[in-house]
Amino acid sequence: MEAFIKATGRAVVIPNDSINTDIILPKQFLKNILKTGFGPHLFYDWRYLADGKINPKFELNKPEHAGATVLITGVDFGSGSSREHAVWALTDYGFRAVIGGSFSDIFYMNATKNGLLPIVLPEAERQILRDIKPDETITIDLPNQIVTYNNNQFHFDINPQWQAKFINGEDDIDVTMKFEAAITAFEKKQPNFD
Numbered sequence: 001m002e003a004f005i006k007a008t009g010r011a012v013v014i015p016n017d018s019i020n021t022d023i024i025l026p027k028q029f030l031k032n033i034l035k036t037g038f039g040p041h042l043f044y045d046w047r048y049l050a051d052g053k054i055n056p057k058f059e060l061n062k063p064e065h066a067g068a069t070v071l072i073t074g075v076d077f078g079s080g081s082s083r084e085h086a087v088w089a090l091t092d093y094g095f096r097a098v099i100g101g102s103f104s105d106i107f108y109m110n111a112t113k114n115g116l117l118p119i120v121l122p123e124a125e126r127q128i129l130r131d132i133k134p135d136e137t138i139t140i141d142l143p144n145q146i147v148t149y150n151n152n153q154f155h156f157d158i159n160p161q162w163q164a165k166f167i168n169g170e171d172d173i174d175v176t177m178k179f180e181a182a183i184t185a186f187e188k189k190q191p192n193f194d
Contacts, residue, residue, distance in 0.1 A: 001166075002169055003168060005166075006142065007140050008138070009068065009070055011072050012070075015073065018079060019076075030083060047060055069094055069095055070096065070097050071098045076102055084110045119140070119147060129149055136150070
């Protein structure tokens, strides 16, 4: 997992509430178990018209939002099925963080396990962030748990264990492997049942 300490990037706003995982990545694209190749299908039904052409009105398709790394959205983001693929689609597209009013518990955990930083901010603060212009940047300082936009600074909370995983660029396997010597010693003490 790529470390996340302090990141500055451009943001795109999709302010809708209750964006579920089927909207984020429709079910017909769940055939791959690799974590790549999902970005082109992110928000598929919104990004593309019925004839398969790009919907020029959708925010992600506007040239000025190309390369955005922060998604600002509404409440109840990631509800619905527990598909981890939805997070993979967001990270494959290039997002490093999603700022919302709330997240589905399963989506939130999938995000933390796959390098997508979910940040919960109240409506008043997200309303200020919604005014961000395509050429402006937002900075996320994870060690200090602060989102900065222009002269505004917003504090966010995160579980210290998840914060440490992001800062160190570690997933659950990396954390487990820190105990490799202890695991090996334990296994050597176990009876052999061959």
